[in-house]
Amino acid sequence: MSATDTKSSTSKPGVKVMTLIEAVTDALRTEMANDDRVVVFGEDVGKKGGVFGATMGIQEQFGETRCFDTPLSECGIIGAAVGMAVYGMRPVAEIQFLDFIYPAFDQIVSEAAKMRYRSGGEYTCPMVIRSPYGGGIRGGHYHSQSSEAYFCHTPGLKVVIPSTPADAKGLLIAAIRDEDPVMFLEPKKIYRHGKGEVPLGEHVVPIGKGRIAREGTDCTVVAYGAMVSVCEQAAELAAQQGRSIEVLDLRTLVPLDEPMLLESVRKTGRCVVVYEAPKTCGYGAEIAAIVAEKCIEYLEGPVVRVAGFDTPFPYTLEHLYMPDVARVMAGIDKTFHW
Amino acid sequence: MSATDTKSSTSKPGVKVMTLIEAVTDALRTEMANDDRVVVFGEDVGKKGGVFGATMGIQEQFGETRCFDTPLSECGIIGAAVGMAVYGMRPVAEIQFLDFIYPAFDQIVSEAAKMRYRSGGEYTCPMVIRSPYGGGIRGGHYHSQSSEAYFCHTPGLKVVIPSTPADAKGLLIAAIRDEDPVMFLEPKKIYRHGKGEVPLGEHVVPIGKGRIAREGTDCTVVAYGAMVSVCEQAAELAAQQGRSIEVLDLRTLVPLDEPMLLESVRKTGRCVVVYEAPKTCGYGAEIAAIVAEKCIEYLEGPVVRVAGFDTPFPYTLEHLYMPDVARVMAGIDKTFHW
Amino acid sequence: MSLDLLTIIDTDGKAPKGKDPNLPAAELQKLYRLMVTTRLMDDRGLALQRQGRIGFYLQSTGQEASHLGTAYALKQSDWLFPAYRQPGILLLRDVPMEQIVCEWFGNAGDTSKGRQMPVHYSFRRANFVSISSPIGTQLTQAAGAGMAARIRGDDTVFMTYCGDGGTSSNDFHTGLNFAGVYKAPVVFVVENNGWAISVPGHKQTASESYAIKAHAYGMPGVRVDGNDILAVYAVTKAAVDRARRGEGPTLIETVTYRIASHSSSDDASRYHDPEVHAKWKKKDPIQRFQQYLKHKKLWSEKFEAEVVEAAKAALQAAVTAAEATPNPAPETLFEDVYMNQTPQLKEQKQQLLDLMAKGAVGSEVGHFPL
Amino acid sequence: MSLDLLTIIDTDGKAPKGKDPNLPAAELQKLYRLMVTTRLMDDRGLALQRQGRIGFYLQSTGQEASHLGTAYALKQSDWLFPAYRQPGILLLRDVPMEQIVCEWFGNAGDTSKGRQMPVHYSFRRANFVSISSPIGTQLTQAAGAGMAARIRGDDTVFMTYCGDGGTSSNDFHTGLNFAGVYKAPVVFVVENNGWAISVPGHKQTASESYAIKAHAYGMPGVRVDGNDILAVYAVTKAAVDRARRGEGPTLIETVTYRIASHSSSDDASRYHDPEVHAKWKKKDPIQRFQQYLKHKKLWSEKFEAEVVEAAKAALQAAVTAAEATPNPAPETLFEDVYMNQTPQLKEQKQQLLDLMAKGAVGSEVGHFPL
Ligand SMILES: Cc1ncc(C[n+]2csc(CCOP(=O)(O)OP(=O)(O)O)c2C)c(N)n1
Ligand SMILES: Cc1ncc(C[n+]2csc(CCOP(=O)(O)OP(=O)(O)O)c2C)c(N)n1
Ligand SMILES: [Mg+2]
Numbered sequence A, B: 001m002s003a004t005d006t007k008s009s010t011s012k013p014g015v016k017v018m019t020l021i022e023a024v025t026d027a028l029r030t031e032m033a034n035d036d037r038v039v040v041f042g043e044d045v046g047k048k049g050g051v052f053g054a055t056m057g058i059q060e061q062f063g064e065t066r067c068f069d070t071p072l073s074e075c076g077i078i079g080a081a082v083g084m085a086v087y088g089m090r091p092v093a094e095i096q097f098l099d100f101i102y103p104a105f106d107q108i109v110s111e112a113a114k115m116r117y118r119s120g121g122e123y124t125c126p127m128v129i130r131s132p133y134g135g136g137i138r139g140g141h142y143h144s145q146s147s148e149a150y151f152c153h154t155p156g157l158k159v160v161i162p163s164t165p166a167d168a169k170g171l172l173i174a175a176i177r178d179e180d181p182v183m184f185l186e187p188k189k190i191y192r193h194g195k196g197e198v199p200l201g202e203h204v205v206p207i208g209k210g211r212i213a214r215e216g217t218d219c220t221v222v223a224y225g226a227m228v229s230v231c232e233q234a235a236e237l238a239a240q241q242g243r244s245i246e247v248l249d250l251r252t253l254v255p256l257d258e259p260m261l262l263e264s265v266r267k268t269g270r271c272v273v274v275y276e277a278p279k280t281c282g283y284g285a286e287i288a289a290i291v292a293e294k295c296i297e298y299l300e301g302p303v304v305r306v307a308g309f310d311t312p313f314p315y316t317l318e319h320l321y322m323p324d325v326a327r328v329m330a331g332i333d334k335t336f337h338w
Numbered sequence C, D: 001m002s003l004d005l006l007t008i009i010d011t012d013g014k015a016p017k018g019k020d021p022n023l024p025a026a027e028l029q030k031l032y033r034l035m036v037t038t039r040l041m042d043d044r045g046l047a048l049q050r051q052g053r054i055g056f057y058l059q060s061t062g063q064e065a066s067h068l069g070t071a072y073a074l075k076q077s078d079w080l081f082p083a084y085r086q087p088g089i090l091l092l093r094d095v096p097m098e099q100i101v102c103e104w105f106g107n108a109g110d111t112s113k114g115r116q117m118p119v120h121y122s123f124r125r126a127n128f129v130s131i132s133s134p135i136g137t138q139l140t141q142a143a144g145a146g147m148a149a150r151i152r153g154d155d156t157v158f159m160t161y162c163g164d165g166g167t168s169s170n171d172f173h174t175g176l177n178f179a180g181v182y183k184a185p186v187v188f189v190v191e192n193n194g195w196a197i198s199v200p201g202h203k204q205t206a207s208e209s210y211a212i213k214a215h216a217y218g219m220p221g222v223r224v225d226g227n228d229i230l231a232v233y234a235v236t237k238a239a240v241d242r243a244r245r246g247e248g249p250t251l252i253e254t255v256t257y258r259i260a261s262h263s264s265s266d267d268a269s270r271y272h273d274p275e276v277h278a279k280w281k282k283k284d285p286i287q288r289f290q291q292y293l294k295h296k297k298l299w300s301e302k303f304e305a306e307v308v309e310a311a312k313a314a315l316q317a318a319v320t321a322a323e324a325t326p327n328p329a330p331e332t333l334f335e336d337v338y339m340n341q342t343p344q345l346k347e348q349k350q351q352l353l354d355l356m357a358k359g360a361v362g363s364e365v366g367h368f369p370l
């Protein structure tokens, strides 16, 4: 199917203003129309259209063979997707909440991630695992976690996290066209936070390229997902205090756009990395480690991590658990005064 | 059961020279005799005594109710252990190879790790998950992996890795007596590499305290498990070249002995961290991040990571995949010339 | 092993001699009171959510007989590894209404210290093990606890629940297999309410029933009318006695129906079949049991009024008290991760408290689910 | 659904009319040749391991009828999601012996580029999907591939294998449940060889058989004498035809026995019961089939000699060629992680190659298992 081979970039047959979750739906529609190997399945994705509504209307449009509900088994959703991908389909599996992906962990890390390598390239797993993740919706203990680091530590997987509607569409289409398994994690907190312009039809944002969300000269703040807008607010506040903050939106965690990161930190001499997940061994540790290994001579202050606490996710006190503008500001401050 | 409350430290009723795996068996024997709440189970741990022999003779000594084989289900081994622990036992579950722990991942991260927190402290999971991990035995793709970082990124779990026979016994006893779930990862490569003196009977090495394996002044090399001896060899070689290397054996990854780490790096001004796991988001990234956040002003060179490559584990080329003396030497060198 | 549907109370409320377990009058009225109070508690919970006073709620409406009838067959010393749709058991085990409602608010009066969403209860005093959201995990834990009790020689029986959707989980397979192999004293209850959120039973499995899955684990499986509390009690009592005698586990499928939406976040009208729904509304387990009590002259308008009165008063008092209870203190965020706080947690706690002392901290939070 | 053990060839090699599938003479001899060659291949593999020339080996000895009889019922265009104890299928699908042996050595001739331990084959040309060590994962994948074929309207049938131990895995439950729900064209083969390493069947499950587990998924389950290749073929052929007709999956339990130790790392004498072992040795599937061929006048000393000769010659040639084949190049370490090498992988590759250029690199490696 030629459609899936064309590695085209953005072409503008008009744009539409939509939310991040609407952009996800638009991406699914676009690729399902483009490529009949694409099938979408998971718990409640059919008639109900998903618990968040990401697959709303897809089953009506493409029928029950292209979009269907599954039994309550993440192991089955992902295991079946692996079998489909190996056989030549392009499965897009939805895991209802990232917190519930663990029954499928073996199929992801032992199978999907390793199929190409262990078979010497004979069998591959071009598949996408879509899942809402992160806090900010009063989901408490089991509907709020950010476990991206587990997948970033698993060679063979790519990990993509959009922070804008346009990127959500462009990156999801790129993920579906990718020849390898992609974890596509959707920051549910901003599913409907504000809208943005999204190109209609063909729109691809390449995996592996980050985005400078805001230019600055004094300190680099690295973020992804729902933390990007928090960091942008902090940058705005810092500007009023006379500090010029550069905010990086990674977009792809694996493979990381390292040149963007290094160039920025070498320019600013300071680095703060912000993430929702528990601090210890979170993805931000990797960012800090890269900076400490590759631009130590440019650093004018400590590499600071502003992250979730090393506790499970709470319910009532969620607003204190999530990194907020005040904590990001404090982190930035630490790179200046220490 | 008073035995389990006494937080006693080493007392010397004589020592015996044994291998690391013999020390593991000795620890199990000691605690099973000490505390009848301790039960040992897993695949092939009974009559066969485990595929590596860690439970050899335990079933004969304590009977089938205290040491028994399970069906082929890691999910069952750990899920049952959680239920036992909640009910008041002290289960010690063996996972035959760490590579095969993923079917139990949900029970570990969603249940064992979170039981105390989510129940407000009403229910707890004092249990130990023992598992051989790491490369070095020609185990290839699925009998060699080091996935400690997944567990270190999971609040509620403690992660312990011994590198000597004496520590294997003392830390395992401490883990069994701990009130929280402990991942006890055994570096299978050194199960029988050399022997060491191990105190007979009561011997506890506290969780959370690291060990300075070799004192030095010019560069700190951080390691754990099978990498400790590799780093000691490198330090020896470096000494001949006039460099004084301090080698830290972490022993506990979570909670980390941060004072030991910071004090050493502040003294030497240089830091290399060595681990077998894939580099990206490995535990070494956490060490580098802590150093970059807390002793940047002492650093005289980049924080260097010497780790497994970001690929799945190979079979034939394993000797090139595993960090070795040459790569550790190169890493040390990088902290001096960059 | 019979797979026909066991029923005792017929549609007009009569229970054939011989089949009727003949529970004492006071017990029958107690059960009725529990069913009605559970229904009213669910109504109040949903109302509080709709009013925006709590963040989430999930009802057991229509399934009161299923969970109360099963749990009633236990001794107070027996343990429960519940799912999230058996709230009546808390009342059966005398958990104070105020503690239940404090859990909905996740306040300082919540035994779980406000760490889980509403209805994820934990009550050690009632041998009611902490509920988790991940479907099925409790099944293997119950098997493990049963293995532990056997090892110790305790005569505790363990009851654990899941839904029809839960039978597809890894832990359903594992929990039943382990319980079978080790003859663990466990009663597995599958509350087949026809739906897993929007997924109907025929898309959940191709097996002719859920009870038949017991075959795969060498244990008896029973199908019972889940809206007939006496039938549910009778089959469960037999299973509990069997477990206590050391003869091993049993799988019970209670055939019932989820009358309400899955939760306060769901709108079943998108997928429910109105006809099927109407049919089941007629089979309401409380009405059914009320008919039975009438025949036994154990029900009257006066009795009904008193029961409803008492329940509403208790709920009102509980809600008032709960709303007057403050939230957990910020430092509780860092408690119960481990028995002893690690240096890392102490440091993070201090950083948060210092920042809060300096001024405004806290990100705004949306609703579940957005 | 019948759960008696289906047999065709009786103990003295006779197959009752009507039951005998009456395969053509050439096919019968081909099957015999495959069984013998598989046995000799396993002998040679173990010998190479004992001589320290390869790192590990795992035999299928005693289970040749079980895996060859099932796979023989497929078309070449059908797919296999195998476990690790069905090596004869490679010969059935005409995989060159040299490629098989190169996999044992993990050299440059190994289709998997030396990334897995011996006997974890991958042969796309034979529709033989890469074997992984984690038990059971292939079962759900086969169900998924079957779902995909149905979606596309292909008439491919999928056969997947696991052992008695594998029935306890998460994926056994999930794979069979999904296949049942979606009527996937999959044949699930449980090779019940009595052991999961040292764990005997009665500690694996309390169910009366493995075949009966099919009940839980609404599919037929069959138990067949796994040492009778004609019986195995007959029941499998029926299941394959059924799948191809779109009538859904079948579970087949082949009742056999693991004559050898689990693998080159295991010593079964620690736990095997000598009497049971002796009993099964008498039921050798090759001897049984040889008897049958004798009755059909299709076996002779001469034929036997030729078969053994040819097999040994092929093995010798393959081993010689494999030992002359170099190891994969260091840079292959970084291939096939993704279709395109990431910048990070390129950097790591360069670091390794630079260091190797400087001199000695490489840690010493022990044996499996230590
Ligand atoms: C492992 C996992 N996957 C998905 C979910 C999301 N979820 C919550 S309830 C539910 C449906 C459960 O259906 P059933 O088991 O029949 O119980 P019921 O709600 O009908 O009582 C789902 C899919 C979850 N909680 N856990
Ligand atoms: C998930 C997992 N757990 C444990 C192992 C280790 N292991 C390898 S083979 C085996 C026994 C398998 O027994 P069975 O399924 O009966 O197959 P058989 O070896 O008898 O053919 C075990 C426990 C594994 N490979 N994967
Ligand atoms: Mg249900």
Ligand SMILES: [Mg+2]
Pocket: D163, D164, D165, D191, D192, D193, D194, D195, D196, D197
């Ligand atoms: Mg077996």
